[in-house]
Amino acid sequence: MSVRDDFTARIPGGDAGLIVLVLLATYLAYVLAGLVLGYTLRGQLNSIATLTFYIGVFAMLSLALNLHWGYTGLFNIGIVGFMAVGVYVTAIVTKPTYVAGGAAQVGGLGLPLWVGILAGMLAAALLGLVVALPALRLRADYLAIVTIAMSEIVRFSFLSGELQQFQLFGNRVGFGGGSGLILDFAPPLEALLRGVGLWNGYLGFVDAFQVLVPRNPKPVVDGLVYGLLLLGFVAAFYWLLKRTGESPFGRVLKAIREDEDVANALGKNTDRFKIKSFMLGCALMGLAGILWLVPQGAVTPNFFRPRVTFFVWIALIIGGAGSNTGSVLGGAVFAAVLYQGPRYFQNLVSAVFPNLDSPSGFGQAISPLISQFDPVPFLLYTVDSIRQLQLVVMGLVLIWLMHNRPEGMLGYRKETASVIPLSRPKSMAADGGSDDSVRTDGGVDSPAQGGETDE
């Protein structure tokens, strides 16, 4: 473990430095790919904005899942259900009230977006409570079954015709059924900037941006600034969860993960701790869902298929469950390599070999390989269908990780669950034994001591 510890310790700025470094490397790779593809500046900026967006949402989701799984050992495989509830409740609270003949089939309560976001997070947390109350008292795998079932029930409820529209506080609202909801209100960025009175300033900035992007720079700037906003949210999640983990509260969560009976026998009301941890994580998943989908302008239930949950799990496993820094890195690497990467790779291949004609069917792709040992058509076909193969690739990566690096990029590192460093206080003299003299100078972890335990 010491070798890897050294590797992260050598990076200036510690964990933050490591995250920044990985992000910079990722952006560099994308910019280089953009150059090969001959992107315009606008194209480059757009691709950076999209990348940042996905890094942001997956890092947030992976951090929230780390609270559940990495810290508390709660096996939540219904993440997408909590996102869905967050988004739909936000939509219903925030959409303008229904007017007959308008574009939207149903209206909302017409409240400000921040009210909607809080309501969405609260709803996700309450759904977490409802799911957790019966399941948490049972064995760990029951929670898994209950959460995935819940996420599908949520999706089918939003799809159902019955709930397509209904009355709420005298307003015609609804989930819109299979065609979904139009989110006909100001997106988060605009709402935020208007809220703090910077909207006009922002519009001025957008105009100034015409120097770089002459035609209609607003979408480009919007994307970039929203990406930055998301990274800000990632930082806030990180801060919150780091403090949660490095505290007596986090210590109990860790103990529950290790052996719940022990924590209980030591006087900790473990059900309570589990429920709090679960609800907090669910609220954060709801928020991540809101920040992901509300700017899209519309939402349909079928976005919330279990595969999104699967994505978040891969992100967490790549980064390493148990480490907040690892969660952020996992989210970033997942977004850049597995989520956005295949599309880029495909574009790169067709840019480098523009004249290649890929076969249109599997038969045409495979027959030259069998009859003439010519793999080229098959490879081309593979590249051409890489987006469909994305899930297969992710599955392979997952299997590889499980075999070769189950602890993820940073999972080997255990963040100490306490507010203060636990080395012997300076005020105390060591009198416990001869070995203790080593520790009086505030000595930290020394691996050499491992040998003494094997006696």
Next chain:
Amino acid sequence: MSDAADQPVEDVANKVDEGALGAFASGVETSVDYPLQVEGLEKSFGGITAVDGASFEVEAGSLTGLIGPNGAGKSTTFNLITGMLKPDAGTVTFNGEDITGEEPHEIANRGMVRTFQIARELSEMTVLENMMLAPKHQRGETLWRSVMPGVRDDVREQEEELLERVWEVLDFFDIAHIAEEYAGNLSGGQRKLLEMARALLTDPDMLLLDEPFAGVNPTLEKKLLEHVHELREQGYTFLLVEHDMDLIMNNCEHVIVLHQGSVLTEGTPDEIRSNEEVIEAYLGGNV
């Protein structure tokens, strides 16, 4: 005594001032002579009746032995007393209050803490984290207090107090040199030490030790026993499960013999030693 459960942790931490040993003195001055009373306890698993009407009392400030052949129901009795299992029948009274069917954490907060027959250290937590977990009613166990700027300074302050106490206990148990080790890397004996030290940090009145010396080398065992005696003199009450007859006879003032889930007999070590039934139970029980 029951208000000891509600004792704010600040007071617990303040005991640090009384020095390492003073930290353990929980002042078991109680009018109740028998803090633990077990009455007609029953528990069966499917067809097996593990505990079958066990009744006994444990005297305050005593080191009481609970012995019996393998499968006599000793560990199950511990589980029933501490709330890990719910009894089919019978009552458990602690400090004069009926605690039957309470949750383990409620019972622990009343001041009765147990250790496990197979040591259950929290392996991916360091010895220090294991120890810091134990003290009751920590301010920072409330989520918002741990997170909110400003309020977190109170939590930090208490952590500093607790940390000093933890290091004192580590010194007392001679495990300070492995303080930063992951508990999963400890030897069997060290795990037993850690469990006992951790249980003590909850500041209990009574400790239930399930074979704390099993797999512990004789030197370590002697040291542990010395600790137990020291603590007993400070007013702790112990109920000890142990298979080593000599150990029980030489250290306990009172011995309870469990056989097939009920109390066969009880008395002083001398009485037990000369009891025909006990000898028979043990010979019949393949010991």
